[in-house]
Amino acid sequence: MRILHTADLHLGRMFEGISLEADQAAILDQIRAAVREHKTDVLVIAGDIFDRAVPPASAVRMFNSFLSRIVQETDAAIVMIAGNHDSADRIESMAILPDRARVLVRGAVRADEEPLILLDEAGPVAFSALPFAYEHAAQECFGDTNITTPHDVLAAQAVAARETVPEGARWVVLAHAFVAGGEVGDTERPLTRVGGIETVPSEVFSGAHYVALGHLHRPQQVGAPHIRYSGAPLAYGFDEAGGQKSMTLVDLDGAGKVSIETLPFRPIRDVRILRGKFTELLQNPPSEDFIKVVLTDEALVIDGMKRLREVFPNACKLTYERRDRATETKALAARPSAVADPVEVVNNFLSEVRGEGVSPPEVEILADALRRIAKEEARQ
Structure with a gap:
């Protein structure tokens, strides 16, 4: 199964007060072209679709148009989650996309985390979408006041998701988190209150065959080759000057092994x-x-x-x-x-x-x- 992994679109963001609308429209066009050109089976977007909870109307229209064209022009399934910049309710509302058999959208955390099951010639692949959630929301969702850190939140989500994966299925997880060992930049917003520990260990994803991460803006693997950040498609600060931005093309074989290729973005302005x-x-x-x-x-x-x-x-x-x-x-x-x-x-x-x-x-x-x-x- 072929998966195209991207994240951290931050639609509606500006660069030093300058609009990025044209730049981001060009990036969405490149993602759509990659889905077609590489005959992608699944497009995954691992959070921070928008830059803020109430994005500009133009950014919402741009993204809705992008999704509609993916659905109409390709056979790719779509799996996406809310990140810490997103409104969980806004992302959740996109779950009304047609053809539930090929779309999984998670904005809010839930205890009954059912995966999207897709089939290839080797059998089923389960996609679990674990949206970003703060501790108080996870406490309410799981009825557990001992959830006090981002690690606790993601561990509870992973346990709930793991229980619903069919036996023998290959497992792909989407998450929006700061996994220990990742290289952080100047433009990522902290995931916890001042003084809190925001990192989570890669072991929380035990059993997954590929982990599609969002939050850190540099493309990188953490903990193991199959646990990966695609990175943001555009540089959002001068600390990223000269860095190559990319989306990640993942081939998942019948045994659950992955081969990874990075597809470079071509920004209209560097x-x-x-x-x-x-x-x-x-x-x-x-x-x-x-x-x-x-x-x-x-x-x-x-x-x-x-x-x-x-x-x-x-x-x-x-x-x-x-x-x-x-x-x-x-x-x-x-x-x-x-x-x-x-x-x-x-x-x-x-x-x-x-x-x-x-x-x-x-x-x-x-x-x-x-x-x-x-x-x-x-x-x-």
């Missing part, structure tokens, strides 16, 4: 970090990519962000390498640092807040204000 002298960077070809610029210039560049955006309209951040070095040095130094130049302090503040440093007229205003302050202090 996330990049450019480093160098200001005048040199301006010579780069124009680009719509999301750009973070790290300048190696010693002197501050006036209107740097404004001028950069003439070449890179989606430039999002501007920093100075020497300032970053100074910050690191100050953090490590045992002795007090020198008093900062007031103009540079204001320049740094404005660069962070509005993306541009002080302009020449603003420098004059600052200088005049500093002169007045100096005169007042001299009188005292």
Whole structure:
């Protein structure tokens, strides 16, 4: 049986205030094309379909259209779950999709976790969809007040699901969790309250032949080759710049062994970090990519962000390498640092807040204000 595994679509999300609607529409088109091209039997989406519980109407329409085309244009079954960014009720409502024999949607946790059973030439394959749930919801669902951690939640779900798997069937599990050993990035939202332990051991999936995970945004295996994150299809932070995003194509044989191939996504805009002298960077070809610029210039560049955006309209951040070095040095130094130049302090503040440093007229205003302050202090 051939499975296409993806997760963490985060539809409706923005990148540094810039809409990603076109980028995400292109990703959904690539998933749909992969389902057709690779003759996929099952499409699995392991949570965080939307970026927030109440997503923009345009994101909902986009996803509904995507599902409809998968159903109409392919024979693939669909299995999907809610993640921690999703509204469980909203995802659960999608269970009204036609043809229950090929669709399994789980938004809310349940104690009677019935799988979707699909058949291939080797026999049955059971798909268990374990949606993300917080501890209080799992306590109510399972009637167990001892459920106090994400591990407890997922362990209770796994036990309930395991009991409904037919004897001799191969077992595929979907879950949205932080499995111990996974590499986390800067854009994943914590799955527990401050101070809680959010990781779960991979052993909780004992008996499963493939585990399709969501939550961590980098494609990776954890614990064993058959326990895998597909990763998010787009980079949502500059910590992911240069990383290859992919969906996971899984072939499950009659004995339950899996072979895995990653299919790269082709984003319409990349996330990049450019480093160098200001005048040199301006010579780069124009680009719509999301750009973070790290300048190696010693002197501050006036209107740097404004001028950069003439070449890179989606430039999002501007920093100075020497300032970053100074910050690191100050953090490590045992002795007090020198008093900062007031103009540079204001320049740094404005660069962070509005993306541009002080302009020449603003420098004059600052200088005049500093002169007045100096005169007042001299009188005292």
